[in-house]
Amino acid sequence: MTTPFAPRQWSSRFAFLMAAIGSAVGLGNIWRFPYIAGENGGGAFIAIYGLTMLAIALPILVAEILLGRMGRQSPINTMRKLVAENRAARIWMVIGWGGTIGAFVVLSYYAVIGGWALKYVELALTGAFAGDDHAATLEHFQSFIADPYALSFWQTLFLLMTVGIVAVGVTSGIERAVVSLMPLLFLLVVSMAIYATTTQGFGEAMNFMFAFKIEDVKPETILAAIGQGFFSVSVALGAMMTYGAYLDRDVSIGRSAVIIAVADTGIAILAGIAIFPLVFTYGLEPSAGPGLTFITLPIAFGTIGGGVLIGSVFFLLLSIAAITSAISLLEPVVAWVEEVVPLSRRVLAAIAGVLVWVLGIGTVLSFNLWADYFPLAPLGFLADKTFFDALDYVALNILMPTVGLMMSLFAGWVLSGEAVEEALGARGRRWFPLWRFSLRFVAPLGVISIFVANVLM
Numbered sequence: 001m002t003t004p005f006a007p008r009q010w011s012s013r014f015a016f017l018m019a020a021i022g023s024a025v026g027l028g029n030i031w032r033f034p035y036i037a038g039e040n041g042g043g044a045f046i047a048i049y050g051l052t053m054l055a056i057a058l059p060i061l062v063a064e065i066l067l068g069r070m071g072r073q074s075p076i077n078t079m080r081k082l083v084a085e086n087r088a089a090r091i092w093m094v095i096g097w098g099g100t101i102g103a104f105v106v107l108s109y110y111a112v113i114g115g116w117a118l119k120y121v122e123l124a125l126t127g128a129f130a131g132d133d134h135a136a137t138l139e140h141f142q143s144f145i146a147d148p149y150a151l152s153f154w155q156t157l158f159l160l161m162t163v164g165i166v167a168v169g170v171t172s173g174i175e176r177a178v179v180s181l182m183p184l185l186f187l188l189v190v191s192m193a194i195y196a197t198t199t200q201g202f203g204e205a206m207n208f209m210f211a212f213k214i215e216d217v218k219p220e221t222i223l224a225a226i227g228q229g230f231f232s233v234s235v236a237l238g239a240m241m242t243y244g245a246y247l248d249r250d251v252s253i254g255r256s257a258v259i260i261a262v263a264d265t266g267i268a269i270l271a272g273i274a275i276f277p278l279v280f281t282y283g284l285e286p287s288a289g290p291g292l293t294f295i296t297l298p299i300a301f302g303t304i305g306g307g308v309l310i311g312s313v314f315f316l317l318l319s320i321a322a323i324t325s326a327i328s329l330l331e332p333v334v335a336w337v338e339e340v341v342p343l344s345r346r347v348l349a350a351i352a353g354v355l356v357w358v359l360g361i362g363t364v365l366s367f368n369l370w371a372d373y374f375p376l377a378p379l380g381f382l383a384d385k386t387f388f389d390a391l392d393y394v395a396l397n398i399l400m401p402t403v404g405l406m407m408s409l410f411a412g413w414v415l416s417g418e419a420v421e422e423a424l425g426a427r428g429r430r431w432f433p434l435w436r437f438s439l440r441f442v443a444p445l446g447v448i449s450i451f452v453a454n455v456l457m
């Protein structure tokens, strides 16, 4: 059978790894992780995060890449194929549909925040932070997000780049870009972390990040940690399933997943080490919310020698990290429409981009004109959440855990042990039974009990 579109296949294991790490490392690490950790008490959140990453997110990451490689199509059609082959119930299609719709929704606001990163490249380049204290960086940030036209301009630019790359095809453009840029990003985050050790808030920050206070452990904290963990390694939205579909049969998925998770967690922790010392040095609130990174780091860029250069490079790399994640959110959607609609990838990517843009306007407005509009309040649910907060909350704390749970049950219970062992190339490997045990019991029971506890408490 011939496909109407160009073959979709990574050219090497290295290319896959860089694309997958490019997907995992993004705004989730440098923008979302620090402020969510800050809002959830710091140390306890980070400890639970590490634990759930190892016991739940990593096993599901292996499962998701594997499902993709077994189906070799978009998440929706991969699941259709696997459901049919295994005579499974149709409810499992939630994995394909939920993931794909989730990716679309998340991309709508991801592009707005990605636009912030782009805007900050401009600010850094023009030396806007020179001599700024925290009042000044706060003012920069607030006046920027107060302007819906400015936000939308940068959102549009960000989406144009994302759509442009996906339209051309991921394998050639992206592969080449991520290979050199990801290591550079790593280097810069390390340098920022080292700089932070010299500030006076460093001790307090380490205490905040690594002191475990049992009273901070609430079901809500654990749910936030699971949601953040899934988001950060890119599971449950079909991104890794799509990338797995383009992966060669002889690459070890287990080893790749460990590399992806370690790189991802390492960068998130380093981002925390770069940001929290500044938060404490300047008496800011660690729970300052989505603006945290954009308000704290510019203080350093405005103070240190070479700050214009370092700041510009930093926000440039943050933008690139965000784009390499955004394309992995668009790809599951485009891969699917490409399979069902006989139009070119370029046209389909453009149409998808326009729809994402339209939904994204809700997020743009939630920072200004709609700042006091709480869409779910009439339902008596999430009554203090703006359009953006509500999308983010529903996607990360409800949709992603549900899809992740179903992936783990599907790979653990519906697919036969032999088939999975074979497909993973894990015959006789000692980690295989452990992994399967986590999929069948640890991950599902973990996610379900946290859901229940969160509803009850």
Ligand code: PHE
Pocket: 023, 024, 025, 026, 027, 028, 029, 230, 231, 232, 233, 234, 235, 237, 239, 240, 325, 326, 328, 329
């Ligand atoms: N992992 C990305 C980040 O941390 C976001 C993402 C989630 C991308 C899910 C794809 C799928 O920014």
